[in-house]
Amino acid sequence: MEIEIINTGSELLLGRVLNTHQQFLCSQLANLGMVVTRQVAISDTGPAIQNAVREALGRAELIIVTGGLGPTSDDITRDLIAELLGKKLRVDAEALSRIEQFFAQRNRRMPETTKVQALVPEGSIVLQNAHGTAPGLVIELDPNPFGSAGKRAVLVMLPGPPRELRPMFSKQVIPLLGKYFPKLTAFVCRTLKTTGIGESYVEEKIAGPLKHLTDGRIELGYCARVGEVDVRLVAHGADGECCVAEAEKIISGLIGAHIFGRDDDVLEEVVVRQLIAAKKTLAIAESCTGGFICHRITNVPGASEVFLNGMVTYSNESKQRLVGVHSETLAQFGAVSEATAREMAEGARLRSNADYAIAVTGIAGPGGGSTEKPVGTVFIALAGAEKTVTQQHLLQYDRETFKFVTSQLALDLLRRTLPLHR
Amino acid sequence: MEIEIINTGSELLLGRVLNTHQQFLCSQLANLGMVVTRQVAISDTGPAIQNAVREALGRAELIIVTGGLGPTSDDITRDLIAELLGKKLRVDAEALSRIEQFFAQRNRRMPETTKVQALVPEGSIVLQNAHGTAPGLVIELDPNPFGSAGKRAVLVMLPGPPRELRPMFSKQVIPLLGKYFPKLTAFVCRTLKTTGIGESYVEEKIAGPLKHLTDGRIELGYCARVGEVDVRLVAHGADGECCVAEAEKIISGLIGAHIFGRDDDVLEEVVVRQLIAAKKTLAIAESCTGGFICHRITNVPGASEVFLNGMVTYSNESKQRLVGVHSETLAQFGAVSEATAREMAEGARLRSNADYAIAVTGIAGPGGGSTEKPVGTVFIALAGAEKTVTQQHLLQYDRETFKFVTSQLALDLLRRTLPLHR
Numbered sequence: 002m003e004i005e006i007i008n009t010g011s012e013l014l015l016g017r018v019l020n021t022h023q024q025f026l027c028s029q030l031a032n033l034g035m036v037v038t039r040q041v042a043i044s045d046t047g048p049a050i051q052n053a054v055r056e057a058l059g060r061a062e063l064i065i066v067t068g069g070l071g072p073t074s075d076d077i078t079r080d081l082i083a084e085l086l087g088k089k090l091r092v093d094a095e096a097l098s099r100i101e102q103f104f105a106q107r108n109r110r111m112p113e114t115t116k117v118q119a120l121v122p123e124g125s126i127v128l129q130n131a132h133g134t135a136p137g138l139v140i141e142l143d144p145n146p147f148g149s150a151g152k153r154a155v156l157v158m159l160p161g162p163p164r165e166l167r168p169m170f171s172k173q174v175i176p177l178l179g180k181y182f183p184k185l186t187a188f189v190c191r192t193l194k195t196t197g198i199g200e201s202y203v204e205e206k207i208a209g210p211l212k213h214l215t216d217g218r219i220e221l222g223y224c225a226r227v228g229e230v231d232v233r234l235v236a237h238g239a240d241g242e243c244c245v246a247e248a249e250k251i252i253s254g255l256i257g258a259h260i261f262g263r264d265d266d267v268l269e270e271v272v273v274r275q276l277i278a279a280k281k282t283l284a285i286a287e288s289c290t291g292g293f294i295c296h297r298i299t300n301v302p303g304a305s306e307v308f309l310n311g312m313v314t315y316s317n318e319s320k321q322r323l324v325g326v327h328s329e330t331l332a333q334f335g336a337v338s339e340a341t342a343r344e345m346a347e348g349a350r351l352r353s354n355a356d357y358a359i360a361v362t363g364i365a366g367p368g369g370g371s372t373e374k375p376v377g378t379v380f381i382a383l384a385g386a387e388k389t390v391t392q393q394h395l396l397q398y399d400r401e402t403f404k405f406v407t408s409q410l411a412l413d414l415l416r417r418t419l420p421l422h423r
Numbered sequence: 424m425e426i427e428i429i430n431t432g433s434e435l436l437l438g439r440v441l442n443t444h445q446q447f448l449c450s451q452l453a454n455l456g457m458v459v460t461r462q463v464a465i466s467d468t469g470p471a472i473q474n475a476v477r478e479a480l481g482r483a484e485l486i487i488v489t490g491g492l493g494p495t496s497d498d499i500t501r502d503l504i505a506e507l508l509g510k511k512l513r514v515d516a517e518a519l520s521r522i523e524q525f526f527a528q529r530n531r532r533m534p535e536t537t538k539v540q541a542l543v544p545e546g547s548i549v550l551q552n553a554h555g556t557a558p559g560l561v562i563e564l565d566p567n568p569f570g571s572a573g574k575r576a577v578l579v580m581l582p583g584p585p586r587e588l589r590p591m592f593s594k595q596v597i598p599l600l601g602k603y604f605p606k607l608t609a610f611v612c613r614t615l616k617t618t619g620i621g622e623s624y625v626e627e628k629i630a631g632p633l634k635h636l637t638d639g640r641i642e643l644g645y646c647a648r649v650g651e652v653d654v655r656l657v658a659h660g661a662d663g664e665c666c667v668a669e670a671e672k673i674i675s676g677l678i679g680a681h682i683f684g685r686d687d688d689v690l691e692e693v694v695v696r697q698l699i700a701a702k703k704t705l706a707i708a709e710s711c712t713g714g715f716i717c718h719r720i721t722n723v724p725g726a727s728e729v730f731l732n733g734m735v736t737y738s739n740e741s742k743q744r745l746v747g748v749h750s751e752t753l754a755q756f757g758a759v760s761e762a763t764a765r766e767m768a769e770g771a772r773l774r775s776n777a778d779y780a781i782a783v784t785g786i787a788g789p790g791g792g793s794t795e796k797p798v799g800t801v802f803i804a805l806a807g808a809e810k811t812v813t814q815q816h817l818l819q820y821d822r823e824t825f826k827f828v829t830s831q832l833a834l835d836l837l838r839r840t841l842p843l844h845r
Contacts, residue, residue, distance in 0.1 A: 011642075017646065019443065019446050020445055024438045039436075041461065041464075042461070071622065106819065107819075112624060132820070290718075291730075291733075292718040292721060292735065295713050305791075312735070318731070368724065400722065400724060
C-alpha cells in the first residue's frame with residue numbers, strides 16, 4: 002500500500018522551520034504497520050499544491066496533507082483541493098460555532114477572515130480542532146479520479162500547528178484509518194527506554210543473547226539520542242506479542258537497571274509516579290541547569306503532590322541565602338564543587354522540609370571554564386534522610402544539551418534511589 | 424529556477440529521525456537567493472530513488488540528493504544514479520587514498536566493502552569528505568536527458584551524516600553553485616518576530632497598507648506558533664532590500680510594539696540583551712510555570728551577568744518562606760490571585776536585591792480549576808523600583824503550552840518595560 006505525505010508551507014522550503022510533522026506522522030503510521038512511501042514538501046502556491054496532490058493521488062491510497070487550513074491569505078490548501086476534486090465548499094455549522102466559541106472564551110474579537118476556516122469541501126468528514134480554530138478534513142474518493150480505474154483513495158488534510166495536528170491525528174485520524182484500512186498487518190512494536198548507557202554498549206550486551214529471536218521472528222532497532230537510547234522490538238504475525246515479551250525479558254535481565262520505561266514513558270513522569278507511590282516529597286536546588294529540572298518535574302500533571310519548591314541559585318549570594326551554602330565552602334572549594342553540591346542538596350532538603358532534594362552545580366559554558374574545571378564540569382547531589390550521594394561528570398556539549406544531560410543524570414539518580422513503581 | 428532536494432533513507436519514512444538536511448539545505452540556499460521548490464523523502468529502494476531523480480530532472484535545474492553514498496548494502500544511490508544516467512563507474516584515486524588514510528589514522532582495519540565509496544560516475548566532480556569516507560559528487564548534465572530539449576541540469580549527491588554533509592555543502596558545493604548559476608537573483612528575506620498578537624489580527628492590520636508592495640514587489644507570509652507570529656518579507660531583484668525596508672517600516676508603524684526581534688531572534692535573548700545593556704538585574708518567582716521562565720533566561724549565554732536567582736514556589740508554604748507572601752493574602756485571595764502575584768514579585772525583588780522581578784501564579788491544569796478560577800487562569804506581576812505591574816490572563820492550553828505562553832507573556836512584559844536595545 003502506497004502512503005504519501007504532502008507538507009505545504011513556504012517556511013519549510015525557506016528552511017525557517019524543521020519539518021517535525023514528517024517524523025511525527027511517519028512514526029505514528031509505522032506503529033500501525035503503515036509505512037509511508039513518499040513525503041513531499043512544497044510551497045504555499047496554487048500550482049505546486051494542486052500538482053503535488055494530483056501526483057500523489059496517481060500513486061497512493063492514503064494521502065495526508067498538512068498546513069494551509071488557517072485563516073490568512075496564504076492558507077489555500079482547502080480551496081485548492083476542493084477545486085482540484087471539483088467539490089463545492091459549504092459552511093460546517095459545528096466548526097463555525099467552535100471557532101466563535103474559541104474567541105468568545107478568550108474574550109477576543111473574532112476577525113472576519115477567521116470564518117473561512119469553517120468552509121469544508123462537500124462530502125468531507127470534519128475533524129473538529131480541540132486546540133485551535135481550523136478543522137481537519139477527511140475525504141474518501143471512491144473511485145479516485147486520478148488513480149487506476151476503480152481504485153479508492155483517502156485524502157486527509159490536517160492543520161499546520163503541531164499542537165493542533167498531533168492530537169487530531171492520534172485521536173481522530175487513527176480510528177478512521179482503522180475503518181478505511183481494516184486489514185492492517187498484525188504488528189507489535191515495543192520500545193524500551195534506557196538511560197546512562199551508550200548505543201554500542203547496549204548492542205554489545207543484547208545482540209548476541211537475542212540472536213535466536215532476531216533471526217526471523219523479531220526486528221531489533223536502536224535509536225540513540227543524547228542521554229537516552231531506545232531499544233525497539235518489532236514483530237509481525239500471530240505470535241508477535243509472545244516474541245516481543247520474550248525479547249523484553251532477556252533485555253531486562255541484561256541491562257534492566259538502565260531501563261526506565263517503555264514506549265512513550267518519559268523519565269520525569271516515571272520519577273513523579275515513584276514519588277507519589279512512595280509518598281515522598283522533593284525539593285530541587287539548581288545552578289547550571291537554571292530551572293530545567295524543576296521545569297521537567299512540573300511538566301508532569303500531579304507533580305504538585307510531591308514537588309514542594311525549587312531554588313535556582315545562579316549567584317553565589319543566592320546559594321548562601323536560599324539553601325545555606327557556607328561562605329567558607331564557596332571560598333575554599335568554589336561554587337562548582339562536590340562540597341557546594343552537597344550543601345545545596347542538604348540545605349534545600351532541610352529548609353523545604355522535603356524527603357529528598359536534588360542539587361546540581363556546574364559550568365554550562367560557553368564561558369566560565371578553567372584548566373582545573375573545564376566547561377562541562379558538573380556536580381550532582383541527592384540528599385535523603387539517611388545520606389547524601391554525590392556524582393561528578395564532565396559533559397562537553399552545547400549549553401542546552403548540557404542542561405538536558407545534567408537533568409537526565411540527576412533524575413536518573415533519584416529514580417534508582419526510589420522504590421520501583423510500574 | 425526550479426530547485427529540488429531528494430532525501431533518501433528508510434529511517435526518515437519510519438519516523439525514526441528528523442530530516443535536518445531539509446532545513447539546513449533550504450536555509451543555506453535561500454541565503455543565496457535560491458529558493459527550493461520541492462523536497463522529497465523516499466526510502467532506500469532502487470525504483471523509488473530512480474523514479475524520484477528522473478522526475479526531478481524533468482522539472483528542475485538543480486537537484487540535490489542526500490544519503491546512500493556509504494559502504495553498507497543499503498547505500499545504493501551512487502549506483503542507481505549512474506545506471507539511470509547511463510554512466511560507468513570508475514575508481515577515483517584520491518578518494519580511495521583518503522579512505523585508506525582515514526582508517527590508517529584511526530588504527531582501524533579497513534573493511535573491503537568500504538572501497539565501493541571510491542567509485543564515481545564518469546564525468547563527475549568529486550567532493551572529498553573531510554569528516555568521513557564517502558565523497559560527494561556533482562554531475563553537470565548538459566543537456567539534461569530528462570529535461571526540456573537543450574536545457575542543462577546540475578545533480579549534486581551528498582553523504583547522509585550531517586557532520587559530513589554540512590561542511591561539504593558550505594565549503595565545496597556553494598562555490599560550485601556560484602560557477603554554475605552566476606546570475607543568482609538578488610534576494611532579501613526578512614522575518615519580523617511578533618508576540619502578543621494573533622495571526623489574523625496581524626494580517627488585518629498590515630495587509631491593506633502593504634498592498635502597493637505585495638502587488639508584485641514583495642511576498643508577504645505568516646508563520647504562527649503558539650505565542651508568536653512571524654511575518655516574512657521576501658523580495659527579489661535589485662530593489663529588494665529597499666522594498667523590504669519600506670515594508671518593515673510600515674509594519675513597525677502599525678504593530679511595532681508587538682515586534683520583539685528579527686530573523687533568528689528569540690525573546691529570552693532579546694530580554695537578556697536589554698538587561699545587560701541597561702545594567703539591570705533580574706529575579707524570578709514562578710509557581711505555575713515551574714521553572715520554565717528561569718530555564719529560558721538561563722539558556723542565553725551570559726545570563727549570569729543579569730540573572731540572580733529564581734524561586735519555584737510550588738507549595739503555599741514556599742510562597743511564604745521563599746518570597747514572603749503573607750499568610751493572610753493566601754487565606755483571603757488564594758495562591759492564584761493578583762495579590763499573591765504582586766507579593767511574590769515584590770518579595771523576590773527585595774530579597775534578591777534585584778532591579779526587577781517577574782512573578783507568575785496560575786492553574787496549569789489539567790486538575791485544580793474551579794468555577795471562579797478555571798484551569799488556565801494566570802496572574803503575572805513585574806516589580807520594579809518604582810512600581811509593580813500586574814496582568815490577568817485565561818490561557819486554556821495543554822500543560823506545556825500553558826507554561827510556554829505564560830512565560831512568553833511574562834518575558835514580553837519585561838521586554839516592553841526595559842529600554843529598547845537592538
